[in-house]
Amino acid sequence: MKMSKMYLPTLKEVPSEAEVLSHQYMLRAGMMRTLTAGVYSYLPLGYRVIRKIENIIRKAMDESGAQELLMPIMHTAELWQESGRWDRFGPLMIKFQDRKGREYCLGPTHEEIITDLVRDEIRSYKDLPLNLYQIQTKVRDEIRPRFGIMRGREFIMKDAYSFDTDYEGLDKSYQLMYDAYVKAFKDCGLEVRAVEADSGAMGGSASHEFMVLADAGEDEVAFCNNCDYAANVERAGAAIADPAFEKEEMAAAEKVYTPAQKTIAEITEYLNVNADRTIKSLAFLADGEPILVLLSGDDELNEIKLANYLNAVELEAVVEDKFPEMYNSFAGFIGPVGIKEGIRILADLRVKNLKNAITGANEKDYHLINVNPGKDFEVEDYLDLRKVKDGDQCPHCEGQLEIKAGIEVGHIFKLGSKYSESMGARYLDENGREQLIIMGSYGIGITRLVAAAIEQQHDENGIIWPTAIAPYQVIILPLGNNDEVTTRAEVIYQELTDNGIEVLLDDRQERAGVKFNDADLIGIPLRLTIGSRSLEKGVVEARVRKTGEEINIKLDSVYEKVIGILKNID
Amino acid sequence: MKMSKMYLPTLKEVPSEAEVLSHQYMLRAGMMRTLTAGVYSYLPLGYRVIRKIENIIRKAMDESGAQELLMPIMHTAELWQESGRWDRFGPLMIKFQDRKGREYCLGPTHEEIITDLVRDEIRSYKDLPLNLYQIQTKVRDEIRPRFGIMRGREFIMKDAYSFDTDYEGLDKSYQLMYDAYVKAFKDCGLEVRAVEADSGAMGGSASHEFMVLADAGEDEVAFCNNCDYAANVERAGAAIADPAFEKEEMAAAEKVYTPAQKTIAEITEYLNVNADRTIKSLAFLADGEPILVLLSGDDELNEIKLANYLNAVELEAVVEDKFPEMYNSFAGFIGPVGIKEGIRILADLRVKNLKNAITGANEKDYHLINVNPGKDFEVEDYLDLRKVKDGDQCPHCEGQLEIKAGIEVGHIFKLGSKYSESMGARYLDENGREQLIIMGSYGIGITRLVAAAIEQQHDENGIIWPTAIAPYQVIILPLGNNDEVTTRAEVIYQELTDNGIEVLLDDRQERAGVKFNDADLIGIPLRLTIGSRSLEKGVVEARVRKTGEEINIKLDSVYEKVIGILKNID
Incomplete structure (x- = not known):
């Protein structure tokens, strides 16, 4: 893509509306714009990142055996009344009426819809197990939408729902999703930790959150410095040491x-x-x-x-x-x-x-x-009613707990029969007896993941995208008003593009400083600079955004070298 | 995909809710289910078709130079009040309030949002031309949602918006979109005709509709049997012949x-x-x-x-x-x-x-x-106030008009300055003077296109998908309880899948009749049947869904033959 043609309105100033860094960078890098609090338009650069993440998650879901479908955004009140959540969701749920006065809400999640969808179709144990997922926009009227798309009111989620004959089956489906999540986040180039979590309003017996560790996170996570234990502080426990005064005699009050x-x-x-x-x-x-x-x-x-x-x-x-x-x-x-x-x-x-x-x-x-x-x-x-603290003893070993800030980007739940019971989703077992379907629910906040990626990987000049989710892998900066430079930049742009590399060519009539700053801000993994001086030396100057490493690449081997560098970046 | 694992609930009976054939077939083929009137869930088979169409359209849009973004579903009232359409849309628009009592609507279209988005960013003639598009869910509270996804209340659209410095530029952008539409529909394997159309509530000077000709269409289109003239009957004109009694003397009333x-x-x-x-x-x-x-x-x-x-x-x-x-x-x-x-x-x-x-x-x-x-x-x-009739003379030549039923799947508009004027979207021209941005708007009803494709290509047994948008290209039916058949079917399934062909393997324990009927119903272009008798002859029996043509394929050349047949189907 040529930047002169691209709708990429970068900003020099930090927008006053943005509290956290990911929000500032997304606005400044021309990735998104605000319609109203918590509601955003994703501009071409931002939407490319979203679609890359979607495709990585889609692949991981498909490989796990889950099947993609798409459920509606507008939900009928009846289904939510059936599950008992029509009132329980409170003002977080946006409700409205159609022209005939029938009541609806905008889907904040889809347990009710999916349970309704399958309850008429799943007849027999032979139809199970089943895992259905969608990538869909959801709406929750947060009381304080903030931090940009980290906690928006309209946001994109991947949500999956598993259906099994029994709890053993659920354990397997849950583990499949757990593994798929680990893989998907890794494929995105992000460091994400699974932690034990509270099941909250979703109900159910067990749940894990997937956390991107970053200072701007709203969640606190307790990690053991010795063993694998990790849990949201909302749920984390700690071993209780005997107090120093344990042996004291009781005195009279x-x-x-x-x-x-x-x-x-x-x-x-x-x-x-x-x-x-x-x-x-x-x-x-x-x-x-x-x-x-x-x-x-x-x-x-x-x-x-x-x-x-x-x-x-x-x-x-x-x-x-x-x-x-x-x-x-x-x-x-x-x-x-x-x-x-x-x-x-x-x-x-x-x-x-x-x-x-x-x-x-x-x-x-x-x-x-x-x-x-x-x-x-x-x-x-x-x-156990206390909030664990930094330095508490791990509940499982002699290690100490450390508390870190995290951003929840995924959450998986063993729902059990919560929804199948209230909504009557049953199957016939091998003996012809009716049994409740055992369910799980699995979410990834896709738009939030974009912000979390930025919170985790950035510097003072801008975003540092992992190659897998970068909107483009390479940015070419031709510098100065020089026909040879322009031509050479075009040739390299064409060669890389023809070979399947996604390239931005900064062909704008801008000063070198502006081009360097924008390239850093939008965070493209590899920058290639071409000027008359570098051409005299027969090279283009490559610079890795993440490490700052600089490499001169000979003009006759640009493609091979670029491929090699890109492979080794993450 | 193995059908025993797939969530593909086909129905034998015609559902009573479905008036038109495409709706019946989509329900019966397990492509979708109804949540409430005009609101549907797309099951895995149906969503595959939608995503194929999306990707074909996305490709055509990208090649035309348009850039993809994503705008919100919930819109603030203020922008619609600014353009004057908040009231004009009437009950077609679903309105609601958030927890703070602020007013919103669910986007029925996005002219207001896109105009707001660009008006702060487009400064100069150098930023133009520009074409931005999205693939997004829209909501219109139709008074009589009917015909399934042909006229739903929640539906998926591709909408694009062009921005130019002047009307000459608009003409070019419009032509680019016109050509991209022709290409996209052709790539979908559909016969679609562009016809002159009325601009209706969108405003603007010129517009074309893209019509899938099919008896179930709600629109009437006039075609000349001699020249290229084609227009929606809403807009079509005809040449007026002199009446036979033209030369009569005037008598007294x-x-x-x-x-x-x-x-x-x-x-x-x-x-x-x-x-x-x-x-x-x-x-x-x-x-x-x-x-x-x-x-x-x-x-x-x-x-x-x-x-x-x-x-x-x-x-x-x-x-x-x-x-x-x-x-x-x-x-x-x-x-x-x-x-x-x-x-x-x-x-x-x-x-x-x-x-x-x-x-x-x-x-x-x-x-x-x-x-x-x-x-x-x-x-x-x-x-000109009359409705043209079958047999009227073409307004451009000596030919006669024929009236046919059509399904509108695309609509492009020259908006001109309608929105840039009411919402103040201006740029500075080469002389530093402020000018109104000249806009165009271009829509494709993606979910409607699925129904239109079925209306155009089907028979009494079910859907006949064009290969390009078929959910799978090949379906393999192993018949009878025979280990050799099962094994051979698996081998062929694996070979074709490994070579990038999308294959359904009907490995269900069902009678041959059920498998044949389902294969016809869901409309996979090429069916391969394997039974013990065909194995004795060393062949699999191929049948082309569209033509009924049957071909015996030798077991040692299945992949090559399948590729050859698929290429020649459409």
């Missing part, structure tokens, strides 16, 4: 005056103790019911773990002035000892090992010291 | 008693004259204003021509009991002579040549005979 000392930080300073000697008491409304949650004072609550345990849709912190009425207590001085009767108390596992600890006394300006769980108060259940 | 003779048919029988001697007077409300339209009694009104002349959004026939008040007349006896003053009268060109004609007398049960235009009444304008 005692009330102390702690005027206006409300936070853990204040109380530890005031009483001159470590935070791990205090009990953090959190007051929550779980779907409206007041509960008390206890943690070691140096831990943070993982709300997802709590919500999962309670099967709660909504957790809400109790506002200060409701403490007296709901808990017979005061904000800042709440604790499990003597709390209002009937309040459910849940505690993190670490709380069980606490000794002679400090808690609020449920009296204004007073705390209790020497409080001991089991002796001074009882809890409904001890469970 | 005279009132005659015609009790209860209201229609042209009644009056011609009652007075024993030919219909071409009568004037058909039609009473319409044009955007609310009563007008009178005159035609020769043997002609039908082309409402599109009338609406275009009047620039009217809505034409509505006047109801009977409004005739006295609005026209001082009576339904069935209305005519131009003595009609209420101030009523606009428009007449078809053929009316001008009428002599001693018959019209209503604007009096109950009376007509006038010997009425002469110009002498007995005046009209505001004579213009």
